[in-house]
Amino acid sequence: MKCLLSSLSLVILLLSKSYAQPAFRFVDKPIIFDEERKQLSLEYLAKRHGIQQQEPYIKPLMIVLHWTAVPTLEATFDIFNPSVLPGRPDLQKASRLNTSVPFLVDRDGTIFRLLPDTAFARHCIGLNYCAIGIENIGNNDLTKAQMKANVQLVRYLKRQYKSIEYLIGHYEYKDFIGTPIWKETDPTYLTGKIDPGKSFMRKVRNRVKDLHLKGSPGVSSESI
DSSP: OOHHHHHHHHHHHHHHHHHHHHOOEEEEEOOOHHHEEEEEEEEOHHHHOOOOOSSSSSOEEEEEEEEOOOOOOOHHHHSSSSSSOOOOOHHHOSOOOOOOEEEEETSOOEEEOOSSSTTTOSTTTGGGEEEEEEESSSTTOOOOOOOHHHHHHHHHHHHHHHOOOOOEEEEGGGGTTTTTTTTSOOOOOOOOOOOOOOOHHHHHHHTTTGOOOOOOOGGGSSSS
């Protein structure tokens, strides 16, 4: 009888833990990934990163977190959806390929997948060829729900892709200049970034310490 009760207690404990930790989920909301986008991606890889390959996919080495500076999901989707960059003459000089990321996190923490996880996406100068991007709807007001979703997503990506070694904020991308990881053929092609904010990065990093992901070469000076 005692053995039976012990077994039942163990089952109840395991079930309670499973309900306390709901399964990771995302919603597929695909943007255009047509032949034009694929060809522009291959051209970007060749011209900007000096990499020649046959398919527009990456072997991920890092995850880069961003904010959109656009207040709504649908407005952001409409920006990323076209294959060709709408406007932005400063970026058009480098490539006609539109900006995008595989993952977009809404204000309530809902995760939307716009592209296959390892599809090449233009979101971080010098590192696109090895980086999976995560965009968060908003600006310097990212929510607690978004932070939790980013933690879940980082954990998911690390489980799926053992090659991932780094987790950085977009504002840290220039720290890789001069390292073997940096691949940008034009040394003057740089933009100033502050997203997704140091506070947000600290919160995410603190919650994924057990993954032992590296930061940028300059992250050691930041309290995590």
